[in-house]
Amino acid sequence: MKLSQLTIGANAIIQSVDLQEPLKYRFMEIGLRVGTVVQICSKTLTSDNLYLKLDNSSCISINKDEAAHIKILPIDQRDQWAHYGKISDSHDCVYPNCIIEK
Amino acid sequence: MNKQIKVAIVGQPNVGKSSLINAMSNAKLHVGNFTGVTVEKKEVFVKSDLFDIKMTDLPGIYALNAYTPEETVAKNFLLNEQYDIILNVVDANVLSRNLMLTLQLLDMHKKMILVVNMIDEIEAKKGSIDAKKLSILLGIPVILTSAKTSQGIDEINKTIIQTYRAKQNDNKIYYTQKVEERIKELTKVLQKSPHFKDKDYARFIAIRLIDKDENVYKIIHDLPIFIEAHNVLEKIYSSLTAELDEDSTVDILSNERVAIAHNLHIETVNIKEESKNLNEKIDNLLIHPILGLPIFLFFMWALFQLTFVLGNYPMNIIGDIFTYTATTLADILPNGTVNSALTQGIIPAISAVVMFLPNILILFFGLNLLEQTGYMSRAAYLMDGFLKRFGLQGKAFVPLVSGFGCTVPAYMAARTLKNPKDRIITMLVLGFMSCGARLPVYILLIGAFFPTHDAGNVLFAIYISGAILGLIFAKILRVVLFKGEPEPFVMEMPPYRLPSYKALYMDLWYKTKMFLKKAGTFIALAALGIWFLSTYPHNSALEKSYEIKIQHTKNIQIKKQLQNELSAKSLEESYMGHIGKFIEPVFKPLGFDWRMSVSVIAGLAAKEVVVSTMATLYSVGNASNTSKGLIQKVRENVSFNSAIALLIIIMIYSPCVAAMSTFYAEIPQWAWRAFYTIYPNVVAWLFAYGVYRLLSAVGH
Ligand SMILES: Nc1nc2c(ncn2[C@@H]2O[C@H](COP(=O)(O)OP(=O)(O)OP(=O)(O)O)[C@@H](O)[C@H]2O)c(=O)[nH]1
Ligand SMILES: [Mg+2]
Numbered sequence: 001m002k003l004s005q006l007t008i009g010a011n012a013i014i015q016s017v018d019l020q021e022p023l024k025y026r027f028m029e030i031g032l033r034v035g036t037v038v039q040i041c042s043k044t045l046t047s048d049n050l051y052l053k054l055d056n057s058s059c060i061s062i063n064k065d066e067a068a069h070i071k072i073l074p075i076d077q078r079d080q081w082a083h084y085g086k087i088s089d090s091h092d093c094v095y096p097n098c099i100i101e102k
Numbered sequence: 103m104n105k106q107i108k109v110a111i112v113g114q115p116n117v118g119k120s121s122l123i124n125a126m127s128n129a130k131l132h133v134g135n136f137t138g139v140t141v142e143k144k145e146v147f148v149k150s151d152l153f154d155i156k157m158t159d160l161p162g163i164y165a166l167n168a169y170t171p172e173e174t175v176a177k178n179f180l181l182n183e184q185y186d187i188i189l190n191v192v193d194a195n196v197l198s199r200n201l202m203l204t205l206q207l208l209d210m211h212k213k214m215i216l217v218v219n220m221i222d223e224i225e226a227k228k229g230s231i232d233a234k235k236l237s238i239l240l241g242i243p244v245i246l247t248s249a250k251t252s253q254g255i256d257e258i259n260k261t262i263i264q265t266y267r268a269k270q271n272d273n274k275i276y277y278t279q280k281v282e283e284r285i286k287e288l289t290k291v292l293q294k295s296p297h298f299k300d301k302d303y304a305r306f307i308a309i310r311l312i313d314k315d316e317n318v319y320k321i322i323h324d325l326p327i328f329i330e331a332h333n334v335l336e337k338i339y340s341s342l343t344a345e346l347d348e349d350s351t352v353d354i355l356s357n358e359r360v361a362i363a364h365n366l367h368i369e370t371v372n373i374k375e376e377s378k379n380l381n382e383k384i385d386n387l388l389i390h391p392i393l394g395l396p397i398f399l400f401f402m403w404a405l406f407q408l409t410f411v412l413g414n415y416p417m418n419i420i421g422d423i424f425t426y427t428a429t430t431l432a433d434i435l436p437n438g439t440v441n442s443a444l445t446q447g448i449i450p451a452i453s454a455v456v457m458f459l460p461n462i463l464i465l466f467f468g469l470n471l472l473e474q475t476g477y478m479s480r481a482a483y484l485m486d487g488f489l490k491r492f493g494l495q496g497k498a499f500v501p502l503v504s505g506f507g508c509t510v511p512a513y514m515a516a517r518t519l520k521n522p523k524d525r526i527i528t529m530l531v532l533g534f535m536s537c538g539a540r541l542p543v544y545i546l547l548i549g550a551f552f553p554t555h556d557a558g559n560v561l562f563a564i565y566i567s568g569a570i571l572g573l574i575f576a577k578i579l580r581v582v583l584f585k586g587e588p589e590p591f592v593m594e595m596p597p598y599r600l601p602s603y604k605a606l607y608m609d610l611w612y613k614t615k616m617f618l619k620k621a622g623t624f625i626a627l628a629a630l631g632i633w634f635l636s637t638y639p640h641n642s643a644l645e646k647s648y649e650i651k652i653q654h655t656k657n658i659q660i661k662k663q664l665q666n667e668l669s670a671k672s673l674e675e676s677y678m679g680h681i682g683k684f685i686e687p688v689f690k691p692l693g694f695d696w697r698m699s700v701s702v703i704a705g706l707a708a709k710e711v712v713v714s715t716m717a718t719l720y721s722v723g724n725a726s727n728t729s730k731g732l733i734q735k736v737r738e739n740v741s742f743n744s745a746i747a748l749l750i751i752i753m754i755y756s757p758c759v760a761a762m763s764t765f766y767a768e769i770p771q772w773a774w775r776a777f778y779t780i781y782p783n784v785v786a787w788l789f790a791y792g793v794y795r796l797l798s799a800v801g802h
Contacts, residue, residue, distance in 0.1 A: 028356055045487075063590050
């Protein structure tokens, strides 16, 4: 499913951002990246612009055209936080001081 | 002399970098609750007992791969300039996203301090951040601050000095094994070049190259090591992406940083899940799909109503004070040059400008609220779809609205537009957004020709017409000269914040000071020049002949009439009269007399000069009624149709010289500079002529 098809208020996890560089990287930097939980808070009258909430904290706005290139997996509220655990557990990389301790 | 510590203030947009500097010093850097407020580096000095700290406030950057021109300013500074410490400011509310930049900065292996700002907002949510743990994990000092409550501000200075004195510690970020191997491989190759002998610097360059940083790629492109480094780099690109099953090494590095940042967040941030807050409730109304735009227009309408209605009271008082001063001085001072220069030249001119200061301040107050509350980004979101139909993009809304305040920073604000075509179209139509300096002309003409109860609406209509014209021209420019689609809109929506009263007060106070300074210097000098040119040369024969006539007349009414005739004739024969007559044919079709024509031309220097020139010319040319209000004089000397034509000219023609030179500095192409210099004036004249003829035709 595409982000542009998500209904207002529903949550989803971003699965892929299939945009051209450097826009793809701007989206990633601003928080629209694989694994982010996204919710559409509002749309403009013409539905050209989407008002999104990311990871239940920051808000951004993008165009519907770009949202059509973002693949999502709708989730229900309960699964949202489990997903965070997955990201943090799966990573074996460490901060500088942990390396020093090793 | 104290030793200087150079500190680069770096962080993502809207994290409070400029606010922090203001809190640490007595600087008055511009702050606002939207991304891209600071678009140029600014230096601020803070003195302590042993050290002078030079802080450079930089535009916000999301990552080291700069995207927009203003981000390039920050990136170029970080890569090419000399500084001792990076003070990385992050927003405590979105720590994990902000840490993505922190991790890239750590790659630079410079002395660094992390300032976690907006901690007051975390505390308000009953949350906390473990600064000690974050500091241990990152290997750099971490300070929790609030630029709003001044929490932690004193600690910043101390930490800067401590960090400066301390040895550089090993605060590198280590990536996963496969990535680390490639970084080491490329670092070794780079170290063969004398440019990258320092291992840490070579490592940083290697990481940037793997991160596909075009600026860094250009640095090595011209070095002898390029061919070898390039070959290794290509190998790294293909092997890493194949092994880790990603499209690009940029994704790989980014994923690694995301994971580190997430972990740091989990280890150090403690915030309970947020309930539906006030922010969302306000958003439900302000960005409502149907009501959002009408609400925004209502706010703008209300602002212009207030600008006129509220501003009118002090305006009359200020006007009266100046009139009283001029008449008193005219009586006290002996008749002659000084008397005339002061009471007919400088005072009417300064009065004509200063009396509109309250109106201008009300307008600026409203615009400041728009900037500080977070409504600006929402309005840009609402306007994007609409602006796109005219070939502009939503982000252009910020410079366009800033243009209602002053065109100079508005041109600079266009740096936030990535696409050069979007940027130049926005800048070419920005002049249609009437700046605060044009307000005096509008209020003067509205005051003279419209009933008070309609004045606010007329003012609003003028501003809206300017904006509509700007949109039409943007569309024409997009279709004819700048074919292509505007850049996709992507903008952060910051939480709503109550305006910082200190920032609001400082901004208005600063603007008042600058305005009065301008009135007391530039405008006074211009007025003196206008007065001189309109008083000299004296025609003694003419004066004598009139003096005789006046002496022989007993009737006071006729005496007054003769005096006025003399003034008018002298004015016509003055240098200014000749200049005016030379210019007059250009404006004659619009019904302008030569005094209006001169005022319009003088307005090219600064828009306030239009009213000050009119005030001087109508004073000099009207000897017997110096004390009469300017509005009254305009009503007597200018027809309604010409007043409307003048309004249109002022609304459209070239902005002031300061704005024009900013445009020239920002846009290097001569063709666009020439176009920009000519087209608004041609358009202004044609429109004014069209409307003047139309009004005449309908018998106005
Ligand atoms: N509550 C709170 N608000 C803050 C704090 N610091 C800054 N702000 C507000 O955050 C907004 C952004 O502040 P700026 O200082 O303009 O941010 P900046 O990082 O310089 O932004 P750019 O120049 O756009 O990169 C303004 O509305 C400030 O009033 C803080 O510590 N607490
Ligand atoms: Mg700033």
